[in-house]
Amino acid sequence: MRAVVIEEYGGPEVLRLTEVPAPVAGPGQLRVRVRTAGVNPVDTKQRAGYFSATASASFPLRLGNEYAGPVDQVGEGVGGFAVGDEVFGSATGQCYAELVVVEAADAVGKPAPLGWDAAGGLPAVGQTAYTALEQIGGVTAGETLLVHAAAGGVGTVAVQIARLRGAAVIGTASERNHDYLRSLGAVPVAYGPGLVDRVRELAPGGVDAALDAVGGDATAVSLALVADRRRIGTTIDTAAAETYGFQRVGGRTTPGLRQLAEWCRTGDLDLPSVTGYPLDQVAAAHRQVEAGHTRGKVVLRVG
Template sequence: MTMRAAALTEFGGPEVLRPMDLPVPVAGPGQVRIAVRAAGVLPFDLGVRGGWSPPGVTPRFPVVPGNEFAGTIDQLGEGVTGRAVGEDVLGFGLLGGYAEYVVVPADQVVAKPAEMPWEIAGGFSGNGQGAHLALGELRVGPGDTLLIGGAAGGLGTFAVQLARAWGATTVIGTASPANHDYLRELGAVPVAYGEGLVERIRELAPGGVDAALDAAGPEGLRAAVEVTRDRDRVITMVATEEAARLGLRDWGGTRTAARLAELVELYRRGAVRPRLRATYPLDRAADAHRDLATGHGRGKIVLTVR
């Protein structure tokens, strides 16, 4: 039995990510198999395609990227309890999401709300948990003024809404001018990238900001360090080399079903509403990677699988 997948047999640019027919995986002990409906596209996946290996993983060709997905459980492994065949779920892994079937541990999925569209569910876990981990690390809470670099992207969209849900008084978001109205809709105060960024932020927050989350790159991270009162409350999702050069602390975290369930509940209450930037069919996964690599646009890119 075979399935359709977007996979690579060599590392390289988007062109190495091609449609393939591969064997359908089987759920082992403690695992569930998901008939995938949609899968999110993340910078993590672009790194895998380029040859980066997630910690503790040695990919073997063919490699199927994709570490967030939504679909329906169609097989339970030995010993799995609390899940059922036919249950609609969303979840996370490290690899394998760009396919008609994916197998993950049963504790890496949660029930999908009936009102959540498949495309939203497929791209929910990665950016949602990333934003949750980052804002938790920054101790964002009531009364804070938070700076988010790259606020219109998939992670930034989630982070703006989550910060407001956690009580941040002001969220300043950097983005290109074309996305400023979008940020206002999310509840952020927009500011343009480029020369003079530090001065523009200081006009909005003369006393500095309480915390800063960079998802834009080295330039934005340097600006964040200048305007944040406590360097210990500055972290980056992307500019790790620049963070080390600036002497910022290293940080990390682990995705969990409990964290994902908390985010799903916020979705149910209307506190977070991820936005779709584009959807691509599975066979056009390479085009989805090209789109994400531009660094432009707003919201989430998702592959539709079924």
Template sequence: MISMKAAALSSFGGPEVLALMDVPIPQAGPGHVRVRVLSAGVNHFDTGIRRGWAPPSVDTSFPVIPGNEFAGVVDQVGDGVTGSATGDEVLGFCTLGAYAEYVVVAAEQVVRKPRSLPWDIAGGFAVNGIGAHLCLSEMGVARGDTVLIHAAAGALGTFAVQLALAWGATTVIGTAGPANHAYLASLGAVPVTYGAELSAQVRAIAPGGVDTVMDNVGGDTLRASVGLVKEKKRIRTMIDDELAAELGIPALTPKRSIRQLEEVAEQYAQGRIKLHVREEFPLARAAAAHRAIETGHGRGKIVLRVAATR
């Protein structure tokens, strides 16, 4: 058996169950490509998988390799693939498998990596870039809007702030702790602080209320948002579906597509989007990366360095 290294699970639990293992190298079947992974993003979806949660359709037979976004070089192309070739530098998304030296995905789950996009950023680009695009699209963000984004300093919020501005939003208000206010201002957002005075702070900037709200916090923050937006149908939450249903807020439709990723990558190539990498860990320290993301603090993205870049 030809094997590869992967940060994988043989049981569910805390970060300590994520360990470096030797597993079989996957092969690219028809319609698929195999990518030699150079970097992979770390997401809360991955920590949920590690704890034992998974969508109903996902096979979590051990060993389980987490990781749902990556960047690397195509090294094997399956039958029927016409848009990718060996040697292509790509970034893409999956559900599981990216915390490994190789990952196999459908050919329509990768796009060419812009030359200006560094490998560490590329590995953590797809999930939050697509998520921001999906959420802002469903909210109907358009030219002239005033947009409120909660937890705006995180990786998802970072994408959303910049994408809303690229789409023509006049004002983007971002909630964050005081330590991240300067960072938000550097992205073009007007920063405000969480807490009891949130509504008053937002009203001071937008006396007539905001047009759309993207929620990455839930709870009382989502409740306060209902009184700040002109129409509830233009709120989406990425984190609190149960409360959203109670408040009459439409649910987000999870529908990832390569077109979303292509557009966000193009926005990066044109200089309209930047992403801060908070910390980079080697693959062997994936457990430490999970501990870091589970603190719930910090700005930007945590990524794994899977292999040396060329």
């Protein structure tokens, strides 16, 4: 089968599409024929060697942590799945490929309303947003949540979950994404100097919780606007979280993905903006993600 590998750390040019042996589903596993695979900022950091000091990797190294596609092979002892079932989920470091082997326990049925592009892009950002909101205490009716980088992948899902939970949401983005944020149910606000004042105009008493998906200046803004530091979370700035006593948030949750799938099934949740690249244009996909201004998600269209 074809898969993307890197033989060394470096820029997007090190990404190479090549032939590798097809994996086989073992006990408790499924093999999935990948239709789409999401591209996340962590993939670009891994490609660049950002984690090389703390995590050893052997080359050739595979990339990609989320997939969507039909089941192609069912491993021994797996119940509840059959060849042809449409599934999606997370699987670490192998999804930029035509076939992936995944733990059946972590695969979730793809909701019919979700197209393949959205399905391949939802698991990582969806689970991150779901877990992050739980970790900052959940958000409920009557509360206001501030989401930094609300137009990105994590932000797109976090806004919708918070709205489903009944909270009001203020989301930061550049002007070109303000209509997009309104369509998700957030009140948009421009980031940059003066952000604290602009949020206070919208929420004179401050906000109850903040989710930071961009880092940098977002930390000071969250600290100025949220009284309880346990209700501030960041998906990116571990150092700031440790320094100021708020939370580094995120993580995988299969029950969370099942809930997200259910919301998609009922039409309450969507990934409405996805940019797709063919697998052989993976370098272009990485360049877009690294530019840091994707609306929604980037996915690879594999098959």
